[in-house]
Amino acid sequence: MTVAPDMQHQVSELVTDLLDAHDPKTSEPTEFLGAQFDAGLAWVHFPVGLGGLGAPRGLQPLVDEPLAAAGAPSPFLRNPIGVGMAAPTVVKHGSAEQKQRLLRPLFTGQELWCQLFSEPGAGSDLAALATSAVRDGEGWVLNGQKVWTSAAHLSRWALLVARSDPDAPKHRGLSYFVLDMQVPGVEVRPLIQATGDAEFNEVYLTDVRVADADRLGDVGQGWAVAMTTLMNERVAIGGQPSPRGAGMIGEAIRVWRELGSDDPVLRDELVRHWVAAEALRLTNIRAGQSAAEGTPGPEGSIGKIVSAELNQRISAFTVQLMGMAGTLYPGGYVMGRPERLGSRNDQQRMLRSIANSIEGGTTEIMRNILAERVLKLPPEPRTDRDKPWSQLPRS
Template sequence: MTVPDAAELRRRTQDLLAAHPPATTGRTAFLRARFDAGLAWVHYPAGLGGLDAPRSLQPVVDAALAAAGAPDNDPRRIGIGLGMAAPTLLGFGTDEQKQRFLRPLWVGEEVWCQLFSEPGAGSDLAALGTRAVREGEDWVVDGQKVWTSSAHLARWAILIARTDPDLPKHRGISYFICDMTDPGVEVRPLRQITGEAEFNEVFLTGVRIPDSRRLGLVGEGWKVAQTTLMNERVSIGGARIPREGGMIGPVARTWRERPELRTHDLHQRLLALWVGAEVARLTGTRLRQQLVAGQPGPEGSAMKLAFARLNQEISGLEVELLGDEGLLYGDWTMCRPELVDFTGRDAGYRYLRSKGNSIEGGTSEVLLNIVAERVLGLPAEPRNDKDVAWKDLAR
């Protein structure tokens, strides 16, 4: 098949709009038709929502559809599926798994979550203790996961569990797709400093997962998980945003609209952070261009580091700029939000919520090690447990 160019993608987009006018076509029906036309993610294979086209041509399709008033798939709501589950399924899933999961994932009919971190295995994820034991054609899973975004909304989860405790911790891990509606899956809310509970802890008790929902080979789950984690960091730190998008936008608007709040010191700090945010935005653009040639690398860790630092410093500046108003906090009540909304809330929420940015998606300390070793080529930290069986590790 000839690789489509920009003109061909525009033609296909117009054909889609003519056959399924957004004004008279239901949202789900339109999104399904878009997926089937190969215009969901154009760089994916034909038949799986794409056309084997260059990733760089996706904006051509997105712009034409937006101009026509076509609905999007609410990417923030299904970000874990789009940013983590989908590329992992594409890289390691069987043909049957790709056909079953990718279309409803992209359309947003099925929400995904990520069952990775555990109470005793957060920064050191490879030390995880959730066990999966083979029984015939099933795996029986027991354990606990924590900090699971969207678990209260999700139908499916990407899950890593230990299948061989006699091997060192990075080996003997396998990767599964878990049905969140199955017996033995219990989701409990975790209330955060914001008063909300967007995160959860998940308890797995005798959960049976068919071997047909395993991704990758038995015992090679860490290799599969690296694909998920690298894509996660890119999706968190390298998202496409306009100039003054993200956290810097509300602060810049307040500065322009309320001159009575300005001081020389805050002006200098705002300028430095504005430049930092713009550098991060442009670096994210370059990173996405690199993705055209292959899978994300450790550079995504540097982007996620910058994202966390900037968000925390910008939100701190915003609270100072607003003075007494910055200490106000809206409605500190327990709720279960579907989305994390940084820009549509008050300064107090942004200040509190940004504290989690240096933890979620990999702690800043771990990411600094990744950048040091895999980007800068510095000597690795000594690791005395690499060849020790997991069952013999001190816990």
């Protein structure tokens, strides 16, 4: 898409004004991000008044790069599920009131978000989920169990899919809600991961009341809304634009330099990882520019697969570089509930990276999506698409 130079100029001018009025080094992060939202620089492609300018999405790097260079807080790192998944879902499917109410505190990180999708019997086959939403007067009553809910213990709001019509086929009987995690009947229990942290949880919903005004999309159309969330999730996990040499590969280079190693075999391996990381970074930039507007497509699965594999390989290589020190766990095995998502050290990063090929859809499922929806290969046989969900066998 060609972008008028005056629009590029306008965005850059707004960034300069923002930085002049709010020095990121001295401003409170919440105040800075609030000013960024009010200037329309949160997501430039969102509507005016909702954190955007109605500009092409491809202009966002004109905002993000100078702000990162100036040391501005990252809204994504503060609220990854909110910024990466909830915001694009709310702006696409939400009512005017929901957008006004939810987007600003989401962007500033004052209200964190989680995703109540997976259940003990519904992960890869998410449409099989069993949490029920039963109509009751002006609202709905929710009952069920969700699992693997990252940051549920920190979140004010959740994205939730529930079954509103058990007699419809599984994809057609779902409705989608935003759930206030503080209402009665929501119980969050920690689950400890291999890293020793409980960054995800089980969430039990017992007679939880949710207003009909908190529904996103039409009754029975929850699958379409969930697809918006899931497509954005894959890009949020695997397709984030990042500066050259940042992330896992930056860590590997830092450790390499600190150790002062001159082993030519390890150097060769480090360079191969660097080239692969750079190829992914450039691919993500290109994908971000071609998906100039709207929801990312199924090709978002490419970045998700490749980034998971790379994170695992590079973080294992980094720990290998450390030699015996790599077998130690700095700070101890905490078994705590972290106050933010993210890793504390290289050893933890390596253990956490194992989850990258599971969370947000497994690598096997990403390959199925690419095969069927991008390469148009024959689909897997499915016998359960048109039968009522209530008649399907379940574990």
